[in-house]
Amino acid sequence: MPNGLNADAREMRVDPADIDVLDERYRVSLSAASPELIESIRTLGVITPPLLERTPAGFRIVCGFKRIQACMQLSLNQVSARVLAYGRVPEIDLLRIAIADNALKGGLNLMEAAAATGKLMARLEDEKDLPDTAAAAGIRITPDLARKYLRLQSLPETIQRMVYHDMTSMKVAFELGTLNQQDGDTLANLIETLRPTTSQQLEMLTHLKALSALQQSSVSNVLLRLPATPILEDERLDRKAKIHHLRREIRKARYPHLARFETAFHINREKLDLPPGLSLIPSPGFENPAYTFALEFETCGELAQKADYLGVLSNHPAMREIMKREIEDT
């Protein structure tokens, strides 16, 4: 940050009407003025003056977009600000000041960091200077992160909004970004409505994309073929139950044989009527033919009782069915 900045900025009172609020070249924060901020300015005034740059037509904001917005909403006709002379500080330094101001106040979320990266890169002559320039502004941006941020910025607005509101992860956002607009919007709506965890989102998205490739059909059509709409509209189901049912339906479509096999296993395991503390566990994906019994006991008597039960189980028809490990034909 240039050393003489504070000395150069002059404190003065400015009419908000003279500020070009549409000039967002230094805007980093993407949120609007909160009701709390508006209320605080209404009762206490602006505690930290915004930083403005004078322009031939008036002023532009360097730091304090939300404060100025709040002042305008309160219809204040004067606001105290620190004002820099026009062109006195290079654009790149003003941007660093703007980024540092936001970063130090509470950190930048993913979309804000992406916006900051895009703006810094647009002003740097050599991309290699990005990590150092960003570090001087208080944020850490590696070249790999910079690529990801730029990719985030190129995503459709609906997806960017989800990332901004922390509804999804960068990874899911990129996956959504590979879909066509209609599919992206369909899934974005689904995520906004159900708010599944990011790992649930990734799982559903991966399966739906695979189904779309297999069925040579759009993701939206794949969803239509599943009973997705009835699940979403079922008023007896709460949000979590809807997520559960939808995931199950998607998985059944994605792994039809495996899902049927699992269901048959669960039904047969139920038939075994295992006592509490005794469980039958298959290998992951049923790949290894060995099954495991987990047996919990607290006394020798309980151990003997459960061991007897195990002996009986080997002749149980459901156990024999499980051990056959056959896939039924559809």
Added chain:
Amino acid sequence: MKIRKLYIDPQVKDYPETAGISARIKAGQIVVADPDEVLRDIRSGNNPETAGKHSLFITRNKGPFIRKCPGTSHYTCCDYHILHIGAYCTMDCSYCILQAYFHPPVLTLFVNFREMTDQLETLFSSGPMYRTGTGEFTDSLIWEPVYPLASHLVNLFSGRDNAVLELKTKTVATQGLLGLDHRRNTIVSWSLNTEKAIREQERGTASLDDRIHAAAECQLRGYPLGFHFDPMIWYPGCEADYARVVRKLFRRIDPGNVVWISMGSFRFMTHLQEIIERRHPRSDIVYGEFIRGQDGKMRYFKPLRIRLYRALAEAIRNLAPDVTLYFCMEDDEVWGKVLGYTPDQSGGLPSILDASAARHCGLDPNRILEFPRNPVDTLPVPPV
């Protein structure tokens, strides 16, 4: 695939083989001081796997030519020996592990054949029986039009009583083999798949009919044959399609002349998926019902594999009841449920295959496991 660049290792630039190959390949030639230059060149583009199919690096094999196939944990391996003649392939199967195995992959042909011959002679004199093949890091016959290496090998193996060579291919480049005095020491093998799988997943390979026709020609010239249904690919209706391939095959091929038929289903390391999705966007091969196998690779859910194998094995058994059928990298459960026995019940898979090779190729059966196996270098090879 057209070779656009020919990189030559200075160590082999004066070899007559290099001169012969360069004369046949009309491509810009670059003598590279450092092999890394080749890799850097290939890597610099945004599709190195494709770039690597347009560049051929002629060099020396600085390591052992013969390596033991390491197999994979938890699944039964056939104890095969790999003859490392070169790397990568001019064809372009979506599922090819070689795309992910070399970093980056580049067509490579080793021309220090004298050293290879010496190493083979040592192997031949060492006692036990060896099944050796060139089709592990590359296709066995892709370089025949440019350099008749396979023919050289056929002659080298001819008349040995303890070694067979397997040439494994998806081409029909067998013309050069037909007139050779092979004495049945060379098994010419084809990878087979359904016509749909060939059309959709095996870009640049010969059609099923052409492969069978080439096999029939080799049979006429007295070559024993092998067939590999690997990787089998599951899709609705695939069982009937695989049975159709078998019927087509045995309309032209005498089952008594088939040394072995292997079965294996598509399996892959997870990092291959990204390459397949990027390079073969029309392929849906990675979206099957895969689970993570005990060796960490993705495999079809086992009951589905068993169902697929049963359909194929039944079709083969109907027409060729005595042919030696085996699995590449499957466990005892699959063996038992599909073939009715496990390899150990028949002396182990290597012995089963050695015996079949001995029977069909006229090898000395006493060489089967006669001596303890020599430890041959086990270097990393593409996971099978």
